[in-house]
Amino acid sequence: MMAPLLEARSLSKFYPVKGAARGAKLHAVDDVSLTIGAGESVGLVGESGCGKSTMVRLLGRLIDPTTGQILLGDDDITAMSQARFASSAGRRRIQIVFQDATESLNPSFRVAQAIADPLQRLLDMRNAADIDKRVRTTAALVGLPEELLQRYPHQLSGGQRARVGIARAVAVEPSLLILDEPTSALDVSVQAVILRLLADLRDRLKMSYLFVSHDLNVVRLLCSRVVVMYLGKVVESAPAEALFTAPRHPYTRALVAAIPDPARRREARPRLDGSPTSPIDPNPNACRFHGRCAHSTDLCATTMPPLRAGGADHFAACHFALASTGGNP
């Protein structure tokens, strides 16, 4: 049994809501537990408002959780504040590759500088020659031509910018790489290259991945396990193939059915309409999907379904989750 690299236990993140009733809280992430093994690639999917961006920031230790713990190996990295963690030895072990679209590269930094900065801060490298060598090696590793090292981000193509973002994150050789929509702004052909690069790097640098994306086909390519979130909670967690071929939670089934598939163009598929219920002070005793779910019953309105196992490593939070066919009961 692999020792988990990262374990999140009952993480919650609540934000106070201005202007609403006193004490109203937005439940961005609500009692989420997650484990990532060494060398494992876990996908995190869900739609806008599900809390995956907040999870990225929680697991990346950019924000402090309201409650809950995160264990990196044996260390509880939530025992110290996020500011203290930033200067601890653990900081370099978790890195994030950000979405290209959100200006994740500093417009006034040249590429070489962008890659060198974490080396100087996290690895405390001082010698200019050493830093330069490491920058070049990292650039080569991600397939970034040397002549681009002196360029500014606005002089790079989308694919090149994506590589710089990856180079910056892997330069410090993290154990866990969190990828937040790393290819969503890229053309298909460029995306393919970057995905192959990510797969290659993972094997070479022996990293674990948390891959967050709205594109389920891409997640399926890179991840061995997928976690589905809805309104701040985990609704399903399963090996990738199982999740896509035999999803057990109604939301996951709607999600999978919504993926455009030319092979099934003639089929009428079930559609999920409406919007999610409010994440502000949600009813703790009702299933979050109640009201939008085709199978809602009174039980759904009165009892929050726990995340239950059913089948090999396949968990779903639904009172009526279909049992998996085949495999172990």
Added chain:
Amino acid sequence: MAQLEIDNLSVEFRTRHGVVRALESVTLSVARGEIVGVVGESGSGKSVTAYTVMALNDEAAQITSGRITMGGIDILAAQPDAMRQLRGREMAMIFQSPRTALHPIRKVGKQIEDVLREHAGLPSRDLKQAAIAALARVRIPERRAEAYPFELSGGMCQRVMIAMALACSPSVLIADEPTTGLDVTTQAVIMDLIRDMSRSARMSTLLITHDLGLAGEYCDRIAVMHAGHVVEIADTESLFDHPAHPYTRQLLAATPVPESRIETLHSIPGQLPDLRSTLPPCRFSGRCERRQPICDERELPWTELTPTHLVRCRFPL
């Protein structure tokens, strides 16, 4: 007869850094009730095509050849006033990024009323009801007519835009990346809506997208564009089953589908050619492994594989 016909369209942009030959000899047509997808990557010219049809290009754009006819009317020869009449009434466009395409400080109900007032010629007292009816068609409840765009989700904003576009029952709808940025479940609902309205109103729909999978599910025919050329047009099944152009085949191989494996995911070699430079007749030849000397010398013909499957290649697969 096709409702919208684009024939041999070529568009250039005069810029400070040279002349960009954005489109060359683009030909495609959309029949009534048909949904045609225009698929391509960035720089392929798909958005320029859409904007040219709507005559919404900026002044730097120069149409150097070709014709666009809509219901028999020559769009390119039309006066700006005539175009303004057509836009909104006979032809409508849905833009990317719905929240920014709507007026930020005007209630959505009022925005629909504006369209109706301008193009449907309804008397003032009927406007409000007509707007509510338009919203109902896209399944937005009446009370939301009083909302501002920032109060609505991205999906709802897009539906408002669709309601505005369809308020006057146009005969041509151009949807430019209508679901980019939307959740996949919302995308499915929006696309289902577009498809249903297209069929029921016998509307010609041009769907511009970079998502081949999306085009594959919703379009009757697909035109694949690369660097300003249409390289292949076919009905959807033929395109996916027997892609004839090397670019189409590679694009399909690079698009992740449920069956894809990371080891076999294909990446297309090379880059888009610089559209300001002198270009060979086939703009894909620089990246094509099947290239022959003749590809760079002679003019590029259309090859008809079947009456509904055309490819612009000397050596189709």
Added chain:
Amino acid sequence: MSLATLARNTGYAFGENRLTLTAAIILALLALCAIFGPSIAPFDPLTTSAATKLAPPSALHPFGTDALGRDILSRVIVAARLDLGMAISAVVLSFVVGLALGSLAGYFGGWTDRIIGRAMDTIMAFPLFVLAMGIVVALGNSVANIIIATMIINLPFYCRFARAEVNVRRDLGYVEAARMGGNGSLRVLANHIIPNILPPMMVQASLNMGWAILNAAGLSFIGLGVRPPTPEWGIMVSEGASYIISGEWWAFMFPGAALVLAVFCFNMLGDGLRDLLDPRKRV
């Protein structure tokens, strides 16, 4: 940015916009006057001559002479040093302090923001020129105090601007990446955010320069700060104003024109500076 890039970009920015180039040339000339003033002035600005008082412009005195017979051209040239010097000092001080306070307020928010905000509000509660007058009167009539007064009344301008710019950038991807990369808050602010807000702030500084010149000249005009016989455009306009009615227009016109020219050119330069410093426009 290397010197070569700077030179290339300067050429590019100025080549694009003739007006900016003209403004820069004129300002360069004024700067020369400021630096070499006494050496290039044809006459001693302080030498009086009752015989030639209020002489109209001529070949000998291109700008005429004032009520005490002093050559106006020489005085205008030499005054450049004081006027530009005061304005630049005040703007630089204001810029640096405003940038620091505004950045801290914009990045940390909370009480830092509230306290700094209230301090700025206190300054802005007064009509600014009146406040400047009050400060000079309280601290004493001197050039240094004009600079301090001008600096204080301009502070909120830079502070609010920096605060807004930092606020916008605080949640961007590259700031989060900088934090992931081990940069503490102050480092993120100093090394990652501020370099990006300098270009727009420089534009503001250039526009503000014109106002600072007018402010300093204005204080001198009403008799605060610089005392006669020191040549300074504001004082010269004040002294010359008494003679408008009697028709000796050159006494106030030329120093006034110098003021207008300086303010105008600084405003024109604002855009050119932004182009120069914006990394996105770098070739």
